[in-house]
Amino acid sequence: MPRVTLEKDKTLDNVVDAPCGECKRSTKHKVLASIDLSGREETEETLIYGWDNEYQIIQCQGCETIMFRRSHMNSEDMEHVAGPTGWDADYVTFEDYYPNPEKSRTGLSDDHLLPEKLQRIYTETLSALNGNNPVLAGIGLRAIIETVCKDQSASGKNLLAKIDNLVDQNVLTKEGAAILHKLRVLGNDSAHEVKPHSSVQLGLAFDVVEHLLQGVYILPYHAKRKFK
Numbered sequence: 001m002p003r004v005t006l007e008k009d010k011t012l013d014n015v016v017d018a019p020c021g022e023c024k025r026s027t028k029h030k031v032l033a034s035i036d037l038s039g040r041e042e043t044e045e046t047l048i049y050g051w052d053n054e055y056q057i058i059q060c061q062g063c064e065t066i067m068f069r070r071s072h073m074n075s076e077d078m079e080h081v082a083g084p085t086g087w088d089a090d091y092v093t094f095e096d097y098y099p100n101p102e103k104s105r106t107g108l109s110d111d112h113l114l115p116e117k118l119q120r121i122y123t124e125t126l127s128a129l130n131g132n133n134p135v136l137a138g139i140g141l142r143a144i145i146e147t148v149c150k151d152q153s154a155s156g157k158n159l160l161a162k163i164d165n166l167v168d169q170n171v172l173t174k175e176g177a178a179i180l181h182k183l184r185v186l187g188n189d190s191a192h193e194v195k196p197h198s199s200v201q202l203g204l205a206f207d208v209v210e211h212l213l214q215g216v217y218i219l220p221y222h223a224k225r226k227f228k
């Protein structure tokens with residue numbers, strides 16, 4: 001039987017970074033109340049399975065809006081991140097917020113300048129993000145990036161290598177590429193292996209993708225018209 005422990009207000013008054021739907025960016029939030037719940041299933045020597053959940057009521061220190069944050073980690077879900085000495089394994093944190101701070105995200109005002117097929121994927125991905133459908137939003141982001149890579153004739157043996165090639169072509173920043181590399185959905189070849197990302201990670205990746213779309217399709221159009 002797993003051993004479950006509950007601790008109240010362990011993170012009271014802590015400050016956490018979280019997306020604010022009112023401020024429309026990540027801001028400092030103060031924890032007003034919290035419950036920490038952990039489960040451990042273990043023999044005397046080894047841990048079989050463990051999980052940690054945090055439930056917090058948090059308040060934006062800018063606009064004072066209050067929302068609910070839930071996070072989940074477990075001993076099975078790991079990801080590999082670039083560390084100072086190569087690849088480090090790290091536990092994945094799944095985060096959810098209520099009300100969803102991404103709900104009121106508005107799209108690019110010039111999205112009608114995108115190629116028709118791309119505009120359609122873009123609009124559907126935006127609505128998946130706003131509707132809190134993280135699996136579909138992740139797949140949509142992948143489809144957008146694949147389309148841009150194809151249009152730009154990006155070279156590379158897989159999508160992550162093609163993203164690096166977009167950096168070489170100066171259409172994507174190094175920082176943007178680093179964020180996209182963290183999206184697990186881009187590393188998996190088949191959609192059915194996709195695990196949901198948190199809305200925060202997806203929101204950040206969506207920002208990167210919007211900059212990419214602007215740089216590749218929208219700004220060149222305006223430049224052509226205004227500097228004839």
Ligand SMILES: [Zn+2]
Pocket residue numbers: 020021022023024027060061062063064065
């Ligand atoms: Zn705020």
